[in-house]
Amino acid sequence: MKEWITGRNPIYEVLRARRRQCFRLQVAQNAQEKGRLADVIRLCTKRSLPVSRMPRERLDSMGPNHQGVALEVSGYPYQTLHDILDRASDRGESPFILILDALQDPQNLGTLLRTAEAVGVHGVFLPLRRSASITPAVVSASSGACEHLLVAQANLAQTIASLKDGGVWVIGLEGAPEARLPSQVRLDGSLALVVGSEGQGMRSLVRKSCDLLLRLPMRGQIASLNAAVAGSVVLYMVWHARGFSEAGNNIDVYLES
Secondary structure (H helix, E strand, O other): OEEEEEOHHHHHHHHHHOOOOEEEEEEEOOOOOOHHHHHHHHHHHHOOOOEEEEOHHHHHOOOOOOOOEEEEEEOOOOOOHHHHHHHHHHOOOOOEEEEEOOOOOHHHHHHHHHHHHHOOOOEEEEOOOOOOOOOHHHHHHOOOHHHHOOEEEOOHHHHHHHHHHOOOEEEEEOOOOOOEOHHHOOOOOOEEEEEOEOOOEOOHHHHHHOOEEEOOOOOOOOOOOOHHHHHHHHHHHHHHHOOOOOOOOOOOOOOOO
């Protein structure tokens, strides 16, 4: 299955990750070859990929935020539980896993994937159905971060059971009064964080499979955070608890819209 990825940063990360087969690049006729677009064209040329110019209107049919460029690629390469655990082992680290239970919004999924990649999550699990998957919209929302992540589609209850058998502590993020505060929970060591859907939270079976529930304290007038924000906050808490290891990462920290 082929699909089109649009946007300069997402395309750059697809090419840099080299996990998909790439077929051809289309560039708007009036686009100037500088900055990130120049990087994209350079990588395509290096890989002998066809690069063609065309009217911007042709690219408009692929979405409103194409930034004058589109790359035709193979489908997203999903991984397995063993692949994800192997990545943790190869890095000499205890597993750090994100489980997303039936998120529907591609923007929320993309945001969480971008955060997960930033903090060194070894892999992400999505349900087999009734959930957003890694579509071109999610690639765009994650600014291409998903191309560097290992993402698996699996039965979440079975996956959680396998992780627990392997000594991974499973913590579900939920706002229920009985959920513990971060100060009451150890977040270092082997850990999988479960984030539920935007409206319903975790499904009952997934919730019951967790070792414990965690809630974020709040002092403002709004009683909740959305799934992407809450999940991102906890992911950084986990990374902090694990020592903020930046081994192998020389990328400057910056803010980007």
